[in-house]
Amino acid sequence: MNKIENGTMVDFTYKNTKMKGVLVSSSEGNLNIKLMSGYNLLVPENSITDIKPLKTIAQTGGFEEKDLIFEHGPKKVAFIGTGGTIASRVDYITGAVKPVLNPGFLRESVANLSKFTLDISLLEPVLSENITPNDWILFAKTVKDKLSKNHGAVILHGTDTMSYTASALSFMFQNLSGPVVMIGSQRSSDRPSSDAFLNLEAGLEFAASNFGEVGIAMHQNTSDNAVALHRGVRARKMHSSRRDAFRSIGGNPIGKYENGSVTISHEARALSDETVLLDKLETSVALIYFHPGLTAEDLAAVTEKKRATVIMGTGLGHTGTRLYPVIRDIVGRGDHVLMTTQCLFGSVNMNVYSTGRELLKLGVIPLSNMLPEVAMIKSMHVLANYPDGEFSKVMLSNLRGETVDREFLGEVP
Amino acid sequence: MNKIENGTMVDFTYKNTKMKGVLVSSSEGNLNIKLMSGYNLLVPENSITDIKPLKTIAQTGGFEEKDLIFEHGPKKVAFIGTGGTIASRVDYITGAVKPVLNPGFLRESVANLSKFTLDISLLEPVLSENITPNDWILFAKTVKDKLSKNHGAVILHGTDTMSYTASALSFMFQNLSGPVVMIGSQRSSDRPSSDAFLNLEAGLEFAASNFGEVGIAMHQNTSDNAVALHRGVRARKMHSSRRDAFRSIGGNPIGKYENGSVTISHEARALSDETVLLDKLETSVALIYFHPGLTAEDLAAVTEKKRATVIMGTGLGHTGTRLYPVIRDIVGRGDHVLMTTQCLFGSVNMNVYSTGRELLKLGVIPLSNMLPEVAMIKSMHVLANYPDGEFSKVMLSNLRGETVDREFLGEVP
Amino acid sequence: MSSRVMIGLEIHIQLAGKKLFCDCTTESAIETVNGKVIERRLIATTGESGKYDPAAVYEKSRSRSFNYSVTDNSCLLEADEEPPHSVNSDVLKKAISTALSLNCQVVDRVAYMRKIVIDGSNTSGFQRTAIVGFNGYVETSRGKVGISSLCLEEDSCRKLEEHNGIVSYSLDRLGVPLMEIATDPDIVDEEHAVETAEIIGKKLLLAGWARKAPDAIRQDVNFSMGHGRVEIKGVPKLSTIKAAIAYEKERQTWLAELSPILKGTNWGRLKFQDVSHLFRNTKSKVIASNLKAGMNVYGTVLPGLAGYLKGEKYRMGIELADVAKLFGSGGIMHSDELPGYGVEDEIKGLVELLKPGKGDGFTIIVSTHKVIGLIQDAMIARLKKLEELDLPETRVVTEEGTTHYLRPLPGGERMYPETDVPSIAVEEALLEAARKISPKSEEELLAQLVSEFGISKQDASVILSTTQLETFQNYNLILGDSKLATRVILQAIPEMENKTGRPISIPDLIPVLEEAGRRKWDRQILERAMDLYFVEHMPLGDLIRSDEMKPIGGNELKSMIILLHNEAPVNPKNIIPRIRSRTSRPFSPAEALALVKEILG
């Protein structure tokens, strides 16, 4: 019985019932058999009898090629797969989701594909939660290479850490000759209801338009009728599962795709003549979530070897006084402490309360309304690419729109 | 010249100009003098001449008493000051904000005061960012004591960590004989535009109504026309400065004050006959913000001595595989790892992706849509008050409404 | 042609309580929440063998978009904005229990699948379904009928309307637990089908698990008589089953007769052309108004179909009209029914233009330039299928029992595992729990209600026939008083619904009953409380603290009894009603009796 290979059609008896199906897999003592009715049955190996192999069913062919040009229309867009739900296909027998991409599938499901010629490049897929700064460098180099041959680029990416990658790429690219648009999906593309289709449609249009930033293109709301383009350094995933999880924090998206057409805000950066990549990152940066239970020892333990420490403080940028000695030590040894707010919305302002003023005196750098995650990544970028003496000055200057100068009064914070 | 005391009216010459004013203070070589026009002048000590003391001005009397009954109307409400912007009064000379409370001030500014008799108790003021679990225990004991003599209680608290305190009190009170309403303000009460006045007005009404929970009463929107009552274990400060910074995450507030009247949702817990306080907390709990730069060493360093570690994972509750060995170690030695989402909105669901399933296999406890900070505090509570063998079971059961069973489709995540 | 008739049933029963994968209730009180509507599209993707499912391809060719009204009994899951929560263990237990009572084998692990459905009736684009039991049977008067499977699945959205290619659905029904019981094709005729449906249906209704709603039970009928399986969807009533089977039998019989006659017809001659100019002054109001709205009239010959479109036996006209209707057209008007419908003067022109040959019929249709090509292709395809007697398809039934073409049968391609829901091991404990609640026969239940709960046979039979057994059991548990529970169900609730003019929902009622149970309220107090709560909208917290609801006892009760005694002597028999006549506040009858004893010495 152990000899029957997965993918074999079998006859068997289970609970006195003769059945027929394809053996899909076996694990932990259960056989997974797809019946002729389409249902998968999970049966304990020891509860079936008379299993008989009939014939082997060919496995479904996936898409194997890694790089190709997928020519349809005049607009040249690089199409870079890194993994994530959007670049996945389901295996209809096991239900497993494989990180591959089938151009045929794109043709069937992306309405505006005929306008574009895709320069497809599938990187070794990596789950977005496993992405590290090294991956950002690889992505950035790929983008730079591809932008030399295409108008813009879309990057397919898992949503979990998409905003981190978008921030990193934003800082790494001092100038861009074409738009870089990250696309993800919150519902996998094997589902008829996937958000991937509209996001892809919009992402291609954004990548063919004229702005020189790294953006994130995701559903603007829960309906399939609009896609927002968020500035990479201002976007955050604000819901674990909704298709409109991404929001531009403290401001409006820089672009929108609706009714088949793209609008780009005049606040978006213009294209440059050439792409300039600063591909160094200093990774010894800590991100600390301050809370009433956080002790000085905790802070000391994590920040010991860090060049910079970004604190997610409370309110306008505060921490308990119990942390002051550690902060003093960090600053004293020449490393940096930066303040952001765990509220996520709104700015730190360390002049309002005495706690803030004291922290400023200790040398803490107040990062206005920069998002904590963005502050961490910007620190990585600045530490690696600027003289240390300029760290504070560069952190406080608005390099890529990572701070919002004017926050408007929206309906909700 | 050094002999002139603060509070003395002085004649002096500054830049060839004779002036008169009250010496307010001196620091870092500057004298701060309040001129007759009302302006404060900051003048370098060495740039003034001919300073002559005239007479001493009496300092303004603050409110000194710590405990008193402030009788106005039939509704008995305990009024507990712990510090924070709302319990502060400005010193109009220096501009410094002192954490005291003046009942006269309440009378002048809180419209509905005549309906209440306040049992006032001012605890040693502590800045909200300095609050630690020990303070929670003190607050809880005070509340328990006061509820035995009053219908309900309001607690004045700094907004920075108000939701932490609200969570802690929520768990510590297994049952409540009266409502416990926390009130803060985002604009200090010395300002004519302070949100304190309406929040106080609403807080008193809430404290006189019938529900048995710890709530947070803060502006519902940017106008002075409605105050929301948020469930303590579901509220989060979502903006560093807006008066409507507090939001009920993933659900609706449990109460509302508008046009002078209170409505309490039927979802609010009912009052109990007596107040039951479980006042023990185990503080060795870590809260970890996962991000692409977080290393296994970082995680190991902070969690080494912790009984429980709450991870703010990405998306549906993921971390990089690089952390698995550390997680395995923590669980292996009998401590606990819990998963929440850094998206803040939405639930973790660790069945959807392989990463989640693997973390579950490692023994990570998935906390649905419990907020990360709440999860941390609940861990403190559960570790101290339940047998260790029941930790996981109690963490997964909904003790105080800390998880939302049904999340509705709001306009924004 | 004389092949044996084979009939199978799929019986769908909605279970009441919470939905299958979330905490929403199966009942909805308001239609839409703040008028919130979600707009969505669905995209058919390739199945595992790289082929589309034919039903999916067909839906795709219709390119519709979907609007979903958000109801109070829907959450992020119904909006397809979060993964399913865990399986509702209560309904799983009931499904297993049902499977056992139908003599099924129960699976060792319940493994959910996604069944692709892209007509928009599921926001996800699929329906979650799992086999719970298989290979069972029921006894009927004509022998055993096999139960091939019992599945526990999500119900789909309720369709509200379709307009300009936009289909509107309500989310209220989406996710309601649906038991699907499929029989083997062992049923021999329409009477037998009705009997089988009745036997299975009653089992579930008596258990009291089904929703109390007109559409809580729906049947699909599988019918074949040698020309392939026809699936007739959504038969609501038992009488319709009968009519539908009879209709379908008749239809397939004349189609079989017609098939050799039609063989070899050149269907390519069916070619629509714009004939609008003939209708400028038409007397047909329908056509006139459609022309005014910018549509056109198209006409074509129907090769070889004269007399078969609407003859005594043959109804090819309906077959073609079914196709037209799927593409938004109102139907067709054909030569077998013309002149008629106000079309008379135009016929000469039509004949001149279309030039039907001998034996040819012709037809006109109102449609648009965009769609007419699709209709033409679909009609030709359908005629070819009918000519070949290639009859398998999904059909829909009208209230009168006539059936109409709906779409091709779905293929096997459309199912794959739902990985978001971990499979559930059916442990012995679960089986045991399921056995405990196993549905009983009507007689068994009546006897049990009377003996165990001491309620009258008449009340018991009303509770059973209104499928409120489970409700009764719940209320009895909460109140600890079976008579009071009966009264609440049979009198208090109907009265309250009468007063408020709206249904009293169970989740709304439960907190009141819980207070009643906890505080041992009697009938009067409980009914007064229900009045305050449902009619006067007093919040529960205020209600239980209100003076009216404050229990009277101790010295206060004693004083009252002494007062009553002074008016006229009290005794254990008269004391309770006499106190009741004085106050509507709750009191403990036991305490009152004790006090009477004390007073009387």
Added chain:
Amino acid sequence: MSSRVMIGLEIHIQLAGKKLFCDCTTESAIETVNGKVIERRLIATTGESGKYDPAAVYEKSRSRSFNYSVTDNSCLLEADEEPPHSVNSDVLKKAISTALSLNCQVVDRVAYMRKIVIDGSNTSGFQRTAIVGFNGYVETSRGKVGISSLCLEEDSCRKLEEHNGIVSYSLDRLGVPLMEIATDPDIVDEEHAVETAEIIGKKLLLAGWARKAPDAIRQDVNFSMGHGRVEIKGVPKLSTIKAAIAYEKERQTWLAELSPILKGTNWGRLKFQDVSHLFRNTKSKVIASNLKAGMNVYGTVLPGLAGYLKGEKYRMGIELADVAKLFGSGGIMHSDELPGYGVEDEIKGLVELLKPGKGDGFTIIVSTHKVIGLIQDAMIARLKKLEELDLPETRVVTEEGTTHYLRPLPGGERMYPETDVPSIAVEEALLEAARKISPKSEEELLAQLVSEFGISKQDASVILSTTQLETFQNYNLILGDSKLATRVILQAIPEMENKTGRPISIPDLIPVLEEAGRRKWDRQILERAMDLYFVEHMPLGDLIRSDEMKPIGGNELKSMIILLHNEAPVNPKNIIPRIRSRTSRPFSPAEALALVKEILG
């Protein structure tokens, strides 16, 4: 009574650019953003000595709520939803520069204060203000006039309307930098006041720092002639200063004459009673419509005031009407002006009812039951003050220069430090920078513009008189071409504004000019670009990449010149216009000249 007249001025000048504490511009393009309105209340709190500021108490007695319209040039700060950002360093430099030019001492540290204002004109309830300079002077034809202080403060909200106790404001003006220059009371008469205001105003207008708006400069006048200081707020024009001082001088003179006459009057006899019934059939349309709207007519005697209400000299009627108007009433009708306003037949009834004694006047007023008591109290209080010649108060001026009572003078209680804004050290570098931009005289500026930038004297004087000096300097810097900058200001922008029918904002224009500067566009190209951008709304990114804007050069330019040469010989003089006549694309004149040389050999 014959005390010396002392006049001081407070000149308020709005500075253009960004606001004082945030990045919003001082100019607004749209009225409200999505109709968003904030509703707020302000609560007066006790000052440092535990006493309320009298102006604050007064405002509080009026208990109004405030609506703020959110404009495009406002952010969270204006909504009082975040702390101030850092002080706008550009305007601070200008304020210091102005202080220096007014011979002031400049403070060592600029320390911001909060000045309590609870009329709703500041969302925070206070105005942020700081002393920048003090103890300066200006030379006038009548001697030096001292400058007591120069403050840099936030402007307040713009009032839109007041209706039913709700005051509506726009946030557009809130936070606009406002320089407040206060003179000593060295001014001797109205002509001197005008001269002084002119001298100070011109200094700032010539610098080009003020907003280009009708209300960019407003004056307050402090006036006293021995009966206390009267502050006349918001005098918009120089001519009004003169009229207002004259009016106030006259008013105080007759009040001083009247004071001994009124001494000892029993003001308690002023007691309003409802006299509405007398007005059932009134011919006064105003009264009739107010009665219909549910208001009442009240009447009272005015003890001892007959003849003084509206005599040749005395105008006590206006003094009382001022009070009434503050409480939402339209004004009063009194015995010195009746019969009149359609009130005639009612007078007899009024006299019968009110029974004015000898020397008594009487008055009627339309108001409500809720408010009439407040009005009565306020009128009596006012009459007592006037009787005592206790005249200090804040007054407001009409366009004609008459002044009206507004509120008591604010006390000293109302100011305390703004701790959210750290004090700024005025370092030598800042002083140096301020000296560099020091405002020059008109002659100096004209000469400089002509010599330094080579523009015509006429253009220069238009730039100066329209206060666009700074704009010119900016544009010149960006474009690197002073003639082009002049043309943009004097021709291109007015033309564009004509075409689009709306003002072209500087921030909107800057990106276009930056492209022009970077790409060395000439006049035609720039104007075409402005056309595309402002009229045809082409996004800037598309614009600079459009074919029209693509520079022509290299071989393409050479070919064109050769072509032109073949048509008619080219030479360095004719080549530029000839290329221009062929293409509207940008090209480098230098390159064209070089090519001409090359071609000509």
